Amino acid sequence: MDTTQLLKGVLDVAVLAVIQHDDGYGYDVVRRLRAAGLDEVGDASVYGTLRRLYSAGALSTYVVPSDGGPHRKYYGINAEGRAMLASQRDSWFQFAGTMTQLLATDSSPSLTAPLPTSSLTASPKDNS
Amino acid sequence: MTAADTAAAIRTFAADVRAALNDLPAEDVEELTDQLEADLTEQAEDSESETITLGDPIAYANELRASAGLPDRGDEVVETRRPAFSRLADWVRGIGQDAARDIRSSPGGAKVLDFLISLRPFWWVLRGWAVYQVFAFVFSLGGPFGVIPFSFSRWMLLFATVIVSVQWGRGKWLSWRWLPGFRTLVSVCAVFALPILVAVGANMSNPSNYYNEYDAANDPYAYQGVGLTLDGNTVSNIFAYDSNGDPVTNVQLFDQHGNPLVTVADPESTAFTSVYSDEDGTESYLVPSNSVPGRNGWNVYPLRAATLDNMTYPTGSVLGDEGVPTDPQPATPPFRTVQPLVKESDSNSTAAPTTTPVPTDAPETPDPSAPSATDPATDPAAPVTPEIPAEPETTPGQ
Numbered sequence: 418m419d420t421t422q423l424l425k426g427v428l429d430v431a432v433l434a435v436i437q438h439d440d441g442y443g444y445d446v447v448r449r450l451r452a453a454g455l456d457e458v459g460d461a462s463v464y465g466t467l468r469r470l471y472s473a474g475a476l477s478t479y480v481v482p483s484d485g486g487p488h489r490k491y492y493g494i495n496a497e498g499r500a501m502l503a504s505q506r507d508s509w510f511q512f513a514g515t516m517t518q519l520l521a522t523d524s525s526p527s528l529t530a531p532l533p534t535s536s537l538t539a540s541p542k543d544n545s
Numbered sequence: 546m547t548a549a550d551t552a553a554a555i556r557t558f559a560a561d562v563r564a565a566l567n568d569l570p571a572e573d574v575e576e577l578t579d580q581l582e583a584d585l586t587e588q589a590e591d592s593e594s595e596t597i598t599l600g601d602p603i604a605y606a607n608e609l610r611a612s613a614g615l616p617d618r619g620d621e622v623v624e625t626r627r628p629a630f631s632r633l634a635d636w637v638r639g640i641g642q643d644a645a646r647d648i649r650s651s652p653g654g655a656k657v658l659d660f661l662i663s664l665r666p667f668w669w670v671l672r673g674w675a676v677y678q679v680f681a682f683v684f685s686l687g688g689p690f691g692v693i694p695f696s697f698s699r700w701m702l703l704f705a706t707v708i709v710s711v712q713w714g715r716g717k718w719l720s721w722r723w724l725p726g727f728r729t730l731v732s733v734c735a736v737f738a739l740p741i742l743v744a745v746g747a748n749m750s751n752p753s754n755y756y757n758e759y760d761a762a763n764d765p766y767a768y769q770g771v772g773l774t775l776d777g778n779t780v781s782n783i784f785a786y787d788s789n790g791d792p793v794t795n796v797q798l799f800d801q802h803g804n805p806l807v808t809v810a811d812p813e814s815t816a817f818t819s820v821y822s823d824e825d826g827t828e829s830y831l832v833p834s835n836s837v838p839g840r841n842g843w844n845v846y847p848l849r850a851a852t853l854d855n856m857t858y859p860t861g862s863v864l865g866d867e868g869v870p871t872d873p874q875p876a877t878p879p880f881r882t883v884q885p886l887v888k889e890s891d892s893n894s895t896a897a898p899t900t901t902p903v904p905t906d907a908p909e910t911p912d913p914s915a916p917s918a919t920d921p922a923t924d925p926a927a928p929v930t931p932e933i934p935a936e937p938e939t940t941p942g943q
Binding site for chain 1: 576577579580581582583584586587588591605606608609610611612613614615
C-alpha cells in the first residue's frame with residue numbers, strides 16, 4: 418500500500434505529536450518524523466502542514482536568530498493545538514482499533530460464530 | 546566548491562518554487578518559503594551524498610500548496626499574464642469540473658456522464674461541422690446553405706475543420722499557448738451556433754418553407770404549398786368567358802383525369818384562401834361555391850370573394866381563431882368582356898379555337914375513368930342553374 422496516501426490523512430496529528438513536548442523549526446520537524454519511522458514524509462508536505470496548523474491557530478511561532486547560519490522560525494504547540502492533538506489522537510486510536518480488528522486474520526471465525534447460535538435459537542421456535 | 550554548487554542549486558530551486566507559487570498573495574509565499582533555503586541547506590547537510598537531489602520545483606511547490614491548504618494554481622493572480630482565451634478555458638473548465646463533481650455524486654448521474662463522455666468523438670465531428678458551416682457562410686457571403694457540402698472545395702473545407710476539431714478533442718495540435726483557450730472559444734461558439742444551424746438545416750428539408758418559394762417553379766415539392774400554378778405563379782382564381790366574350794359564372798372545371806381543378810392545396814379542409822390585390826395590397830378572401838352537393842365547390846369558377854369586413858367569428862371562438870368569410874360576392878373579373886369568338890363557319894383557319902371550347906364533350910370522355918366527376922358534371926346541371934340568375938347581375942355590376 419502507498420503509505421504516502423495514508424500519511425496525508427494523519428500528517429496533522431503526526432506533526433502535532435512530534436512538537437508537543439519540544440518546539441521545532443521546519444526541517445527539524447521533518448527530521449523528527451523521519452526518525453520516528455515516517456521515512457516517506459515529504460519535507461514540503463511538512464512545511465505546508467506547519468503553515469496550515471499555524472493558520473488554524475494550533476501553533477505559535479517565534480524566530481530564533483542563529484549564530485552562524487540564518488535565523489530559524491520555530492513552531493510551538495499552544496492550548497488549541499493540544500486540544501486538537503487530543504481529539505485527533507482519540508480518533509486515531511478508535512480508527513486504528515477498528516482497522517486492526519477488521520484486518521486481523523482471526524476476525525472471520527468470530528464473525529461467523531454468532532450465526533450458528535442464532536440459527537439454533539430460531540429452530541426451536543419453528544418447532545414449537 | 547561542492548558546498549557552493551549546492552548553495553547555488555538550492556537558490557535556483559527555491560526561486561523556481563517561489564515562481565511556481567507566484568499566483569498566491571506575497572505574504573503566503575513568504576510564510577511558506579522564507580525558511581526554504583535554510584531547510585534545504587540543512588537537508589543537504591544531512592544527506593550522505595555530496596549533491597542534493599532537489600527534484601521538480603513545481604511538484605515541490607504543489608506539495609507545499611496542497612499541504613498548506615492553499616488553492617491550486619489557477620485563475621486568480623496569474624490571469625493577467627495569460628491570454629484571454631486561457632482565462633475563458635479555465636472558466637469553462639471550472640464550470641465543467643464543478644458540474645461533473647455534482648453529477649458524479651449520484652450513481653445514476655455518474656452513469657449518464659460516462660455515457661456522454663463516450664459520445665465525445667461525435668461532438669468533435671459536430672464541432673468541425675459547425676465551424677465548416679460558419680466558414681462556408683462567411684466565405685460564400687451567405688450563399689446557399691447545405692447540410693452536406695455541394696462542391697469539392699466545400700468538402701475539403703469540411704474535412705479540414707473536422708480533422709482539426711477531432712485532433713483538438715484528442716489534445717493534439719495545441720502546441721501554441723493560446724490554442725487550448727481558442728479551442729474552448731470555438732467550442733462555446735459551436736454550442737451556440739449548432740441550434741441555429743440545425744434549425745436552418747431542418748428548415749431546408751421541410752418542403753413548405755419559404756426557401757423553396759424562390760424556386761417554386763422548379764421545386765418538385767413546391768406544389769404542396771401551391772394549389773395551381775402557371776409558370777411558377779400562383780393561380781388563385783379562374784375566369785371563363787363564353788363564345789360571345791361575356792363572363793361565365795359557375796363553371797365546373799376538371800383536369801384530364803377527371804379530378805376537380807382547384808386552386809388550393811387541400812380543398813377538403815380549406816374554408817377560404819387569402820389573396821392580395823396587386824394594386825393596393827388589400828387582403829380579400831376567396832371562398833368555394835356551396836352549390837355542389839356532397840363536395841366542396843373549389844372547382845366552380847370564378848370563386849367568390851369576401852372582404853375582411855365580412856369575416857365573422859363563431860361564438861365561443863378565442864383570440865387567434867380564424868374567422869369565416871361570410872356574404873361572398875362574385876369576384877371581379879380581369880376583363881369585363883373579351884373578344885368574341887368567330888363563328889366556326891366563318892373561317893376554316895380559326896376552326897381550331899372554336900373546337901377548343903367544345904369541351905362540353907370532354908366531360909363525357911373522363912366518364913369511365915372517373916365516374917364521380919361525371920355525376921356532378923351531368924346531373925347538377927339543375928343545381929347550377931339557380932345561381933345563373935345571379936350572373937347577369939354580375940356583368941353589369943362589375
